[in-house]
Amino acid sequence: MGGYASAAGRIAPNTDTNATDDKEENVSAVSWNAWYEELVCLSGGGLLSVKAANFPPAAQPLTGSVVGFQGGRVFCLQSNAMQTVGVPLSHAAHQYLQHGKFTEAYAVACLSATRADWERLAVAALNHLEFDVARNAYQRIEDVSKLVLLDDLQERLASGEARGLLTAEVSAHCGRFAEAARAFVAAGRPQRALHMYIDLRMFNKAQEYVDENETGVLARRRAEWARHVSEPRAAAEMLLAAGDVRGATALLADAGRRDMLLELARDMDKGSTEGLRHVAAALVRVGEGAAAADLYHRLTDYNSEAALLVARGEWTRAFALARDHPECSRSVHLAYAQRMARDNNFFEAQKGSETS
Known part of the structure; x- marks a missing residue:
């Protein structure tokens, strides 16, 4: 939807839209985005600017007058010829993110966004547990592991787990371990920080939370x-x-x-x-x-010593032990008799049996 500029070259309010009435200097033409009315394109003074809501505009050099704005494309009139110009909307999405407006940032990203824009939006939404926006953004970049994480976090939140713990888990999952540890402590779960560092083999760090x-x-x-x-x-x-x-x-x-x-x-x-x-x-x-x-x-522990000597066949030491400690005598001589019997030495077997 088009607007108009005042004689002084400033934006005047367009009562047909919800766009802002901020004043911008040296503006000769204005066009609101047909697909998202909080975005407005301004031309004049050799510049083309895109402005989102009440945020400062982003400008790029351009001669001509804007006559239309649709998605990520601007239609400009230059010397009686129409020109289509692609305009980046990353700055607008980022401005919304800075102010915690995730739904608006997602709407702008849908008009024109790079993979880096989607990644930035996905991470920011995940950090703030904005599940719907985060899921849509991660679907765009096909990050399956993050989608699985989102499902897990959403289930845990629904079951009553504290948001502070979940944001700590997100920080840990994204590799911000010091931040995660502080969040675990703030949530009253320092042992989570301990086990996180243990799992990472960062034992010196773990020691701080033990x-x-x-x-x-x-x-x-x-x-x-x-x-x-x-x-x-x-x-x-x-x-x-x-x-x-x-x-x-x-x-x-x-x-x-x-x-x-x-x-x-x-x-x-x-x-x-x-x-x-x-x-x-x-x-x-x-x-x-x-x-x-x-x-x-x-x-x-002479009985254990005797059993070991017998198992090793150290009969001389075993008999000496049996003499010094009679409590071992029976087990030593009986074991000796059994060994001799297995070796068909029945005379020694008989003698050992009698001694036991």
Whole structure:
């Protein structure tokens, strides 16, 4: 729809539209957009300007007078010849976004927008949980992962989850992790920030959000990552720091780190009975049965020591242990008798049986 300019070269109000009556200098012709009446095109002084609502216009050089404005095209009269000029509307969409007018920004984008414009609109709408606009924009650029995210966020909002938590999730999903962490804390969920940084393997950052109840969780996750990148020593140290001796010894046994298990056996406090038992079991797994037997001896667990010596066929040490600790005698000699019987050495088997 066309308007008119005053004799002073200023825009006069057009009472047939909802367009603004702001005054613009050096304007000789005006045309409102046929498809979106909040957009107006102005010409004069060698410039062509596009203005949205009450926002400042964007200008480009052009000689001639505007006579029509439709979508992203302007029709200008130049020396009795009609010319069609494509005009960018990105600035108008951006102005609406800056003022939180997502529906208007989407309407302008539908007239003329680049992929970058759609991406900007989609991200801004997603950040503000404007689901309809965000979904339409992401459909335009065919971003399936964001469409799935939108469905999830909308379901969670409908189920009563706080908007603050959802905006934090959006920030995290878009890679703005520091912003997401602050939002999680503001929403009263600092543990979400902790687990976000843990999942990202950003353990130093995660440490900032850990409380006394989460220390073990952080240490175990750090250990899992160290194990994943083939750093068994670092992983074991982290598990030990978390008090998970069983996990640490199992990890070292899986990695075949005899040296580290032997070091652990030497250094661990004798009072850590349960932990030393895990070390002994791991030593057996890596073929260090003698060291494991010595460890059981330190624990005064003579029955376990005897069972290990018998399993290894170390009969001399087993009999010596049985002599010094009679509580082991029956199990050692009975096992010896059974072994001799399997070897068809019935005389030794009889003797062992009688001794037991």
